[in-house]
Amino acid sequence: MSEFFKAELKDRFLEYALERSDYFQIQTLYDEFLRPNYSLEYVQKLIMEIKEYDPNLLDVMGGNGMDIFMLASTPSTEDFLEDGGFMNLYVKEEEKWDVFLSQLSTGPKLTKEEKKLLKKTTTPTLKKEKTLLIGLIAAVAISFLFTLISIFKETLLEPDYVPADEFERRIEQLREQYILENEKLQRELLNTKQTLDSLENKD
Template identity: 70%
Template sequence: MSEFFKAELKDRFLDYALSRTDYFEIQTLYDEYLRPNYSLEFVVKLVQDILDYDPSLLDVMSGNGMDLFLLASTPSTEDFLDEGGFMHLYVKEEEKWDVFLDQMSSTRKISKEDKKQIKRHSPSLKREKTMLFGLVAAVAFSFLFTVFSMINGAFLQPEYVPADEFERKLEYLREQYIMENERLRQELNAMKQASDTLNL
C-alpha cells in the first residue's frame, strides 16, 4: 500500500474518531474502512503510526488482551486535522523530495527547437568539427608512418656492421686466405716431389 493511501486512511481514522463522542473499538475502524481486503493487524499498525507521530492525537485504552482496544478523539485531534493532517504532511514531504530532485538534476533538457537554434547559430561547432577531423587525420598519419617505419626497419633495410667489426672480419678472412694458400702450396710441392720421384 502506498504512503499516500496510508496518510489518507490515518486522516479518515482521526476524522471518524472526531465524529464520535465516545470511545469505540479499533475493530470498528477495520469494519468501516478496510474489511475484507486488509487485516485488523494493518489497522492496528496504522493507529500505532498515528500514536508514534503524536500520542496526544488519540486517547487509547487497552483491554480484551490488546494494547489498543478502545479509541477516542482528543482536543488536539481537531487542530491536527484543521492543519491538514497526515495528507498535508505527506504532500509537504513529497514537495521537499521534488525540490531536492530538481536541485540534483541540474541538467536541463534541451527541446528540439533549442537544438535547431544552437545548430544554426554556432559556427564554432563547424570549426571544431574541422579541427577534430584534422586532428584525427594527423593521428592516423602518425600511426601509419610509425607502422611503416617499424616494418621498414625490421624487414627491408640491411643490417649495418660497425667499422671495427668489419675490419676484424676482413683480417680474419685474410688470415684464412693466407693459410689456405699455404696449405695448397704445400700440397703442390708435395705433388711435385712425388711426380719428380716417379719420373726418375
C-alpha cells in the same frame, strides 16, 4: 499500500474519532474502512504510527488481550485535522523530494572562491582530481539515467501489468539510490576540496 493511501486512511480514522463523542473499538475502524482486504493487525499498525507521530492525537486504551482496543478523539485531533492532517504532511514530504530532485538535476555549483582556486591551480595532481570529479559526476548521471529508463520501460512500456504497490516500491528504491549516490558524490567533492585546500596552502 502506498504512503498516500496510508496518510488518507490515518486522516479518515481521526475524522471518524472526531465525529464520535465516545470511546469505540478498533474493530469498528476495521469494519468501516478496511474489511475484507486488510487485517485488523494492519489497523493497529496505522494507529501505532499515529501515536508515534503524536501521542496526543488519539486517546487509546488497551483491553481484551489487545494493546489497542478502545479509541477516542482528543482536543488535539481537531487542531491537527484543521492544519491538513497526515495528507498535508505527505504533500510537504513530496514537495521536499521535488526540490531535492531538481537540485540533483542542476548539479553542484562551485562558489566564486572555488572557481578562482581552480583557475590558479594547474598542477598535474589538480588536473587529475578535476578529471576524476567530472568522471564521477558523469557516472552518477549515467547511472541515474539508465535506472530511470529501466523503471519507466518496465512500468509503462512493457505490456505486463505492474501493480501500484510495486511501482511505489521501485520509485522508493530509486529515491534511496539517489540519496546514496548523492552522499557518495558529496564525499568525493569534500575530498577534492580538501586536496585543493592543502595544495593551495603549500603554495
